[in-house]
Amino acid sequence: SIDERRFRRRFDEFSEIGATENGGVNRPSLSDENKEARDTLIEWFRDAGLTVRIDEMGNIFGRRSGMDSDADPVVFGSHIDSQYNGGRYDGVIGVLGGLEVVEALNDADETTERPLEVVAWSNEEGVRFQPDMLGSGVFCDIFDLDYAYEREDKDGDTFGEELERIGYKGDEPCEAHDIHCYFEMHVEQGPFLEREDLPVAAVEGVFGFSWMNVTFEGQANHAGPTPMNMRHDAFVATADVTDSVRRITATEGTDLVGTVGSVDVWPNAINVIPERVEFTVDFRSYDDEVVDAAVERIRNEIAHAAEREGLEYEFEEIMRIDADPFDQSCIDTVVDAAETVGCEYTRLVSGAGHDANYLNKIAPTSMIFVPSVDGISHRESEYTEWEDVVTGTEVLLEAVRSKATV
Amino acid sequence: SIDERRFRRRFDEFSEIGATENGGVNRPSLSDENKEARDTLIEWFRDAGLTVRIDEMGNIFGRRSGMDSDADPVVFGSHIDSQYNGGRYDGVIGVLGGLEVVEALNDADETTERPLEVVAWSNEEGVRFQPDMLGSGVFCDIFDLDYAYEREDKDGDTFGEELERIGYKGDEPCEAHDIHCYFEMHVEQGPFLEREDLPVAAVEGVFGFSWMNVTFEGQANHAGPTPMNMRHDAFVATADVTDSVRRITATEGTDLVGTVGSVDVWPNAINVIPERVEFTVDFRSYDDEVVDAAVERIRNEIAHAAEREGLEYEFEEIMRIDADPFDQSCIDTVVDAAETVGCEYTRLVSGAGHDANYLNKIAPTSMIFVPSVDGISHRESEYTEWEDVVTGTEVLLEAVRSKATV
Ligand SMILES: NC(=O)NCCC(=O)O
Ligand SMILES: NC(=O)NCCC(=O)O
Numbered sequence: 001s002i003d004e005r006r007f008r009r010r011f012d013e014f015s016e017i018g019a020t021e022n023g024g025v026n027r028p029s030l031s032d033e034n035k036e037a038r039d040t041l042i043e044w045f046r047d048a049g050l051t052v053r054i055d056e057m058g059n060i061f062g063r064r065s066g067m068d069s070d071a072d073p074v075v076f077g078s079h080i081d082s083q084y085n086g087g088r089y090d091g092v093i094g095v096l097g098g099l100e101v102v103e104a105l106n107d108a109d110e111t112t113e114r115p116l117e118v119v120a121w122s123n124e125e126g127v128r129f130q131p132d133m134l135g136s137g138v139f140c141d142i143f144d145l146d147y148a149y150e151r152e153d154k155d156g157d158t159f160g161e162e163l164e165r166i167g168y169k170g171d172e173p174c175e176a177h178d179i180h181c182y183f184e185m186h187v188e189q190g191p192f193l194e195r196e197d198l199p200v201a202a203v204e205g206v207f208g209f210s211w212m213n214v215t216f217e218g219q220a221n222h223a224g225p226t227p228m229n230m231r232h233d234a235f236v237a238t239a240d241v242t243d244s245v246r247r248i249t250a251t252e253g254t255d256l257v258g259t260v261g262s263v264d265v266w267p268n269a270i271n272v273i274p275e276r277v278e279f280t281v282d283f284r285s286y287d288d289e290v291v292d293a294a295v296e297r298i299r300n301e302i303a304h305a306a307e308r309e310g311l312e313y314e315f316e317e318i319m320r321i322d323a324d325p326f327d328q329s330c331i332d333t334v335v336d337a338a339e340t341v342g343c344e345y346t347r348l349v350s351g352a353g354h355d356a357n358y359l360n361k362i363a364p365t366s367m368i369f370v371p372s373v374d375g376i377s378h379r380e381s382e383y384t385e386w387e388d389v390v391t392g393t394e395v396l397l398e399a400v401r402s403k404a405t406v
Numbered sequence: 407s408i409d410e411r412r413f414r415r416r417f418d419e420f421s422e423i424g425a426t427e428n429g430g431v432n433r434p435s436l437s438d439e440n441k442e443a444r445d446t447l448i449e450w451f452r453d454a455g456l457t458v459r460i461d462e463m464g465n466i467f468g469r470r471s472g473m474d475s476d477a478d479p480v481v482f483g484s485h486i487d488s489q490y491n492g493g494r495y496d497g498v499i500g501v502l503g504g505l506e507v508v509e510a511l512n513d514a515d516e517t518t519e520r521p522l523e524v525v526a527w528s529n530e531e532g533v534r535f536q537p538d539m540l541g542s543g544v545f546c547d548i549f550d551l552d553y554a555y556e557r558e559d560k561d562g563d564t565f566g567e568e569l570e571r572i573g574y575k576g577d578e579p580c581e582a583h584d585i586h587c588y589f590e591m592h593v594e595q596g597p598f599l600e601r602e603d604l605p606v607a608a609v610e611g612v613f614g615f616s617w618m619n620v621t622f623e624g625q626a627n628h629a630g631p632t633p634m635n636m637r638h639d640a641f642v643a644t645a646d647v648t649d650s651v652r653r654i655t656a657t658e659g660t661d662l663v664g665t666v667g668s669v670d671v672w673p674n675a676i677n678v679i680p681e682r683v684e685f686t687v688d689f690r691s692y693d694d695e696v697v698d699a700a701v702e703r704i705r706n707e708i709a710h711a712a713e714r715e716g717l718e719y720e721f722e723e724i725m726r727i728d729a730d731p732f733d734q735s736c737i738d739t740v741v742d743a744a745e746t747v748g749c750e751y752t753r754l755v756s757g758a759g760h761d762a763n764y765l766n767k768i769a770p771t772s773m774i775f776v777p778s779v780d781g782i783s784h785r786e787s788e789y790t791e792w793e794d795v796v797t798g799t800e801v802l803l804e805a806v807r808s809k810a811t812v
Contacts, residue, residue, distance in 0.1 A: 190631025207630060211676055222783050223665035223688045224613060224757030225596025228655050230781065235666055236652055242645035249634050259629035260641055261676045265669045270617055270686040271758075272667050272784065280676040282629045351630030352677075375636065377628055378678065 002397060003107065004390050007100045011389075014040060014096060015088040024380025025088050029081040029123040030058070030159065035166035037080050041095065041120060048102050050118065054170030056145060058122040058163050059135045061172075064102055066115040066404065072180035073115040074404045075363070076101065076396060079124035079135075079355060086125070087187075087382025089389070093370070094185045095120045097393040101400055112404035114180055121355045122163075129159045136355035138174045140362050145174055179363035181330055181403050184356040185396045186367060187384050191375030192348055199391040201348035202334035203367035206357050207255075208323035209284040210295050214241065214302055217312040220267060220275035235265055235274035237305040237313075244301035245281055248294050256285045256294055257351065286323045286349045324357050330366035330403075337398030343391050352377075368392050368399070408803065409513065410796050413506045417795075420446060420502060421494045430786025431494050435487040435529040436464070436565065441572035443486050447501065447526060454508050456524065460576025462551060464528040464569050465541045467578075470508055472521040472810065478586040479521040480810045481769070482507065482802060485530035485541075485761060492531070493593075493788025495795070499776070500591045501526045503799040510803055518810035520586055527761045528569075535565045537725075542761035544580045546768050551580060585769035587736055587809050590762040591802045592773060593790050597781030598754055605797040607754035608740035609773035612763050613661075614729035615690040616701050620647065620708055623718040626673060626681035641671055641680035643711040643719075650707035651687055654700050662691045662700055663757065692729045692755045730763050736772035736809075743804035749797050758783075774798050774805070 017040060018025045018033030027033040038060065045052050050062030063073065078094025098118035105112065121139070126132025129151040137143045149160030163169045188194075193201055218232030238260075245258040259282045266276040283294040299315060306313040331347070338345035348369055359365045370392035373383040423446060424432045424439030433439040444466060451458050456468030469479065484500025504524035511518065527545070532538025535557040543549045555566030569575045594600075599607055624638030644666075651664040665688045672682040689700040705721060712719040737753070744751035754775055765771045776798035779789040 188631065189628045191633065191636055192631075209630065219782075220785060221781060222595045222758055223663065223667055224615065224690050224759070225594065225598075226663070226757070226781055227597065228652075228663055230597055233665070235669060236648060239645035239648035239666075242642060243649065246634075246642055257629065257632070257634055259639070259677070259679055260645075261629055261678050261680060262674045263641060263669060263671045263680075264674075268668045268670075270667045271665070271688055273665055274667060274669075282677055284630050351632070352628055353630070375627060375632055376625075379626060 002100055002104050002390055002393050006103065007096065007390065007393065008386060010044065011096055014092060020085050020380055022380040024085050024382070025082050026085050027082040028084055028128040029125065030128065030162040030166055034081055035168065038168060041080060044099055045118065048099060048106060050102060053172045054168060055172040055174040056170055057135045057138050057148060057174040058168035058170060059139060059174065060120045062118040064116040067111055067113045068406050069115065071114040071406050072178040073117045074181055074400050075117045075119055075179050076183040076400055077119035077121070078184050078186055079121045081123055081125050083125050083127050083378045085380055086378055087380060089187045089382055089384045090377055091124055091186070093187065093389050097185050097389065097396055100393055101397045104397055112401065113406045114404040116400065116404060123159070124355055128153045133353065133355050133358060134159070136358040139176055140358040141176065142358055176362045181364040182356065182359040183330065183396060183399050184354060184367045185392050186354060186369060187372045187377060187382070188369040189352050189372050189377035193369060193371035194373060194375065196346060198344050198346050199370065199388045200338055200343060200345045200395050201369040202331050202338065202345060203326060203350050203369055204331050204347050205286065205323060205325035206350045206353060207284040207286050208288045208291050209282060209321050210291050210317055211319040212281040212295070213316045213318050214279050214281060215314040216277045216306060218275055218309060219273070221273045223271040223273055226273060231273055232310045233273050234277040234311055237309045237311055238263065238277045238279055240305040241298065241302055244298060248297050254285060254287065254290045256283060256290050258283045258294065284351055288322050321353065324360055326360055326366040327364035330364045333399050333402055334366050334368055334395060337395045337402060340398045341391065341394045343395070368395050408506055408510050408796055408799050412509065413502065413796065413799065414792060416450065417502055420498060426491050426786055428786040430491050430788070431488050432491050433486070433488040434490055434534040435531065436534065436568040436572055440487050441574070444574060447486060450505060451524065454505060454512060456508060459578045460574060461578040461580040462576055463541045463544050463554060463580040464574035464576060465545060465580060466526045468524045470522040473517055473519045474812050475521065477520040477812050478584040479523045480587055480806050481523045481525055481585050482589040482806055483525035483527070484590050484592055485527045487529055487531050489531050489533050489784045491786055492784055493786060495593045495788055495790045496783055497530055497592070499593065499795050503591050503795070503802055506799050507803045507806055518807065519812045520810040522806060522810060529565070530761055534559045539759065539761050539764060540565070542764040545582055546764040547582065548764055582768045587733070587770040588762065588765040589736070589802060589805050590760060590773045591798050592760060592775060593778045593783060593788070594775040595758050595778050595783035599775060599777035600779060600781065602752060604750050604752050605776065605794045606744055606749060606751045606801050607775040608737050608744065608751060609732060609756050609775055610737050610753050611692065611729060611731035612756045612759060613690040613692050614694050614697050615688060615727055616697050616723055617725040618687040618701070619722045619724050620685050620687060621720040622683045622712060624681055624715060625679070627679045629677040629679055632679060637679055638716045639679050640683040640717055643715045643717055644669065644683045644685055646711040647704065647708055650704060654703050660691060660693065660696045662689060662696050664689045664700065690757055694728050727759065730766055732766055732772040733770035736770045739805045739808055740772050740774055740801060743801045743808060746804045747797065747800045749801065774801050
């Protein structure tokens with residue numbers, strides 16, 4: 001079984017790559033630090049006897065032979081790119097945990113019937129190159145390779161150029177090979193497991209969501225001499241809509257969450273009435289009809305707010321993803337694995353998207369969540385108790401074992 | 407009397423200095439374009455027989471002798487710096503109108519008993535160097551000269567360096583000399599005159615105001631997995647307070663106006679709950695107690711919003727100016743001047759601050775407003791009908807004439 005100390009040693013060493021002062025890591029996609037993390041990972045993959053392949057997107061696969069070399073592999077992993085000044089656990093535990101699963105099988109001298117593949121997907125975070133989940137997205141044919149290569153960071157460097165620069169544009173075509181099933185262990189990024197004091201969850205699926213861009217256009221004018229009844233204040237309308245987002249999420253009997261996360265105001269001066277505001281709305285639910293209804297309601301509220309304040313407005317839904325239920329057999333496998341390990345567990349639905357969502361389109365998929373202390377992620381203070389990471393990895397090992405039969 | 411065509415010719419020529427594509431001007435304080443405008447102004451001052459003095463702040467005075475050379479001068483003018491891509495009229499008409507008053511007296515071969523001084527104050531707009539009204543502020547001993555010299559623009563260039571660079575650091579000490587009275591003609595920057603279809607107003611005073619900086623500090627977290635009842639969303643609280651600002655201005659029987667003009671959100675990402683928002687509140691009224699009460703109420707609302715959302719907050723009143731009633735005799739002089747000219751007029755209170763506010767602290771002061779079409783200012787589309795500028799200048803001429811007696 002899992003060698004808790006070897007795993008910890010590796011995790012600690014890995015956390016030093018791009019380490020930040022406040023205990024996080026800064027390893028955005030295709031940065032020098034991301035390259036260093038890739039180099040280290042590949043060295044460890046090889047040490048563990050894995051055969052390494054790198055595809056055209058820089059996705060890294062480490063393959064362990066099975067007794068039946070023609071059988072479709074069981075694939076498991078996650079990502080090792082980070083947010084800018086992000087946390088050490090996000091993604092990493094799924095990849096290093098996958099490696100540890102292989103090491104545990106090596107220790108036990110156990111060869112599975114099916115081949116196994118540990119994978120690290122490129123550019124999951126999407127903070128340097130948008131959109132996120134680009135490596136798994138091209139693999140699962142959601143995006144074209146050329147589209148991915150053309151993505152630019154804010155300095156105008158493209159994904160393709162940067163991938164080449166760090167030496168990770170591989171030979172292997174980036175396209176889905178036959179996969180028996182896919183598992184991904186990840187930090188929950190939410191508060192449920194901690195609140196219930198449970199070490200793991202079998203993830204049953206992922207919330208659907210709508211991302212909207214809204215622009216209000218009013219009239220800039222002097223904050224002093226312009227009477228209240230002659231204003232066309234784009235920010236007052238934005239405040240209205242923000243209040244509506246909060247009220248709409250209070251709809252009875254739903255799991256709806258809603259956020260106004262990004263807001264830009266012009267001309268943004270203390271004594272000038274805001275002429276223009278661009279802002280975003282994010283609505284999520286596990287029920288697509290709930291998202292539909294929320295989008296419809298906020299659209300109306302936006303129109304009303306614009307009318308009240310005498311503004312022009314633009315509304316654009318820039319992304320709409322349906323709720324994504326995982327494969328029942330894979331979920332059951334995770335539940336059974338938790339029973340085998342003998343740990344407490346629950347079933348959860350994820351509010352955040354993952355590489356597993358794209359994989360779920362081409363192969364039976366499920367995820368394993370471990371707790372995020374205070375529900376925090378995407379920050380240096382992101383933290384998970386090591387014993388929970390270990391328990392999650394034990395569950396991953398059992399899930400892989402049980403699916404690796406022919 | 408006023409030579410409408412000479413005045414117009416000069417105004418048009420002046421408008422070409424730093425002209426923008428959309429009919430405005432870009433002559434921020436101490437820019438090359440501001441220097442060019444100063445050079446042109448001084449040439450015209452000299453052509454009109456004025457004796458030019460430039461003080462240590464770059465304030466420009468053009469003096470016309472009176473019969474009684476020892477008598478305190480009647481001073482009138484405004485400013486020629488502009489907003490970035492601002493309007494052609496703001497400030498300029500007060501200075502070129504002052505010059506035209508002198509030309510009209512020259513035409514009539516009329517020497518007033520008191521000396522006259524036309525003035526162009528430095529850095530009224532405060533967009534390149536904060537605070538605004540810096541030239542008149544030092545002159546009236548509101549600010550120290552050193553403080554003014556140390557003001558930095560966003561590139562780190564100081565007011566003192568830039569004043570020297572454009573050759574306008576004058577010899578004359580920047581301190582108030584004895585002034586008999588001060589008049590300033592300016593665009594209204596509000597909608598009242600246009601709405602009442604009147605060409606001029608005698609300005610009775612200026613609104614007092616409070617400028618506040620507010621910071622909410624909550625917790626950044628993922629917009630997907632974080633349930634609504636576990637959020638500490640700094641922007642939701644900002645929206646609350648913005649709504650309160652609007653409601654507070656609806657207080658019965660007051661002239662209160664209130665604006666949230668500047669808003670900055672961190673980390674400002676579509677799928678991250680806002681951790682931190684910094685925003686401003688501007689409240690104004692001609693009744694200081696109304697401003698007091700509004701500040702008190704919004705302070706409470708800020709505290710409540712922070713409590714509801716579980717946030718830390720900071721509240722700072724960064725500027726508080728009392729309502730500033732102008733001198734009754736100067737107001738009466740403007741009213742009488744309008745009667746003499748035979749134009750329609752009203753009395754107004756200004757919602758915007760002016761150099762005249764500081765002058766009012768050291769000498770009897772009033773202002774003359776002319777209409778702003780659609781109430782618009784600080785934008786390229788700022789516009790005033792030329793006949794209204796001429797009428798305002800005729801009123802200025804009569805006001806100056808009547809106060810220039812010993
Ligand atoms: N896991 C994660 O942070 N995904 C980012 C995409 C999302 O907003 O759900
Ligand atoms: N006139 C003018 O725009 N003054 C700026 C200061 C203010 O906000 O009142």
